[in-house]
Amino acid sequence: MTAGERMPRAGALHVDLRLRDVRAAFEVALGEPDVTVLFGPSGAGKTTVIRAIAGLDRIEGGEIRADDVVWDDGGRRVVPARLRRVGVLFQDRALFPHLDVAANVAYGLQRMPRAERDRRIAEVLAACAVPGFGRRSVRELSGGEAQRVALARALAPNPRLLLLDEPFTGLDQPTRVRLRTELRELVGTTGVPAVVVTHDRDEAIALGDRLVVLIDGRVRQVDSPAVVFDRPADTRVAAAVGMDTIAPARLGGPAGTVDVGGIRLVAEVDATDLPREVAVCLRAADLGIAAPGSRRPDDATNVVPARVRAVEESAELLRVRLDAGFHLDCLLTRHDARRLPLLPGAAVDAVIPSAAVHLARIAEPA
Numbered sequence: 503m504t505a506g507e508r509m510p511r512a513g514a515l516h517v518d519l520r521l522r523d524v525r526a527a528f529e530v531a532l533g534e535p536d537v538t539v540l541f542g543p544s545g546a547g548k549t550t551v552i553r554a555i556a557g558l559d560r561i562e563g564g565e566i567r568a569d570d571v572v573w574d575d576g577g578r579r580v581v582p583a584r585l586r587r588v589g590v591l592f593q594d595r596a597l598f599p600h601l602d603v604a605a606n607v608a609y610g611l612q613r614m615p616r617a618e619r620d621r622r623i624a625e626v627l628a629a630c631a632v633p634g635f636g637r638r639s640v641r642e643l644s645g646g647e648a649q650r651v652a653l654a655r656a657l658a659p660n661p662r663l664l665l666l667d668e669p670f671t672g673l674d675q676p677t678r679v680r681l682r683t684e685l686r687e688l689v690g691t692t693g694v695p696a697v698v699v700t701h702d703r704d705e706a707i708a709l710g711d712r713l714v715v716l717i718d719g720r721v722r723q724v725d726s727p728a729v730v731f732d733r734p735a736d737t738r739v740a741a742a743v744g745m746d747t748i749a750p751a752r753l754g755g756p757a758g759t760v761d762v763g764g765i766r767l768v769a770e771v772d773a774t775d776l777p778r779e780v781a782v783c784l785r786a787a788d789l790g791i792a793a794p795g796s797r798r799p800d801d802a803t804n805v806v807p808a809r810v811r812a813v814e815e816s817a818e819l820l821r822v823r824l825d826a827g828f829h830l831d832c833l834l835t836r837h838d839a840r841r842l843p844l845l846p847g848a849a850v851d852a853v854i855p856s857a858a859v860h861l862a863r864i865a866e867p868a
């Protein structure tokens with residue numbers, strides 16, 4: 503950078519858009535090496551939002567703005583996609599099969615002098631863990647390599663922001679895990695922030711510094727993954743983050759307790775901002791099962807009599823479905839299950855740590 507050039511100012515992308523049934527407002531810091539995950543179930547509107555940010559679709563109302571520069575105001579003002587300096591990796595924008603890897607990566611570098619362009623191609627291919635792949639035909643690449651090349655192509659023109667829509671779909675699980683680790687590292691080393699669309703919970707947790715939870719075209723929560731997964735804002739978010747039990751409950755007894763189906767549970771949560779009618783949310787992996795009468799409750803542990811409804815086996819864990827006056831699921835290792843009476847109808851005690859009792863608002867029907 504020469505003395506006359508201004509340092510780029512780290513700013514923010516402000517999204518407040520209306521498009522078809524989607525109304526979404528959130529911000530993304532620019533200049534911070536952060537990953538924002540746009541998370542939600544299928545049909546939530548994630549692709550709609552990301553295409554609008556990329557400039558592939560015009561919004562119908564609201565505004566998309568990078569600092570003071572309005573990209574789209576739903577009316578006459580629009581900055582074309584190519585001038586937004588965003589790198590995109592969309593499923594429907596795959597690599598050009600008739601070009602080799604280098605030519606694919608060169609796609610956004612046409613105005614660059616040849617020598618500089620070759621250097622840049624080599625640099626981004628190395629950064630994306632496919633060094634020396636320039637002369638390879640795109641048709642010869644494995645799925646994981648193709649996504650690395652697509653990422654290199656998105657990064658090559660030095661964008662301010664990366665937009666990645668379900669970037670690892672269709673890859674096998676070990677490759678997905680490896681690629682998401684690489685992507686996190688890449689965001690750190692390049693300093694280019696990313697917005698990543700996914701409906702995969704593991705991916706959201708592994709990748710996201712921040713989650714924007716989109717359900718039925720509305721942003722329901724914006725928080726760190728830890729907060730969203732532990733303290734979902736409402737029952738729709740709780741379902742999206744995989745809470746196994748979501749049962750109506752009532753606050754109002756002794757402090758720190760909640761009544762669910764006539765059973766009083768101790769909960770380690772701050773309920774100050776919650777209404778009286780709430781939902782108790784529990785994860786099967788947090789719960790245990792004990793032989794009836796073998797465990798005593800205390801401040802940190804609820805012990806609730808229950809009946810076994812069903813046991814579902816999988817390769818590693820058993821999912822035990824219980825009726826405790828409300829529905830409970832519990833995941834056990836085979837080792838832990840060995841000495842328990844786990845036949846349908848059997849009486850057991852469900853062991854529910856008070857730290858595992860989460861409370862959420864009851865969502866308005868969509």
Ligand SMILES: Nc1ncnc2c1ncn2[C@@H]1O[C@H](COP(=O)(O)OP(=O)(O)OP(=O)(O)O)[C@@H](O)[C@H]1O
Binds near residue numbers: 545701
């Ligand atoms: N071009 C379009 N015209 C009309 N409706 C559309 C268009 N694109 C998407 N939709 C609809 O908008 C809604 C949101 O779709 P979108 O693809 O944004 O959801 P998504 O959260 O990305 O889902 P998925 O995870 O399945 O890709 C859906 O009901 C979809 O059918």
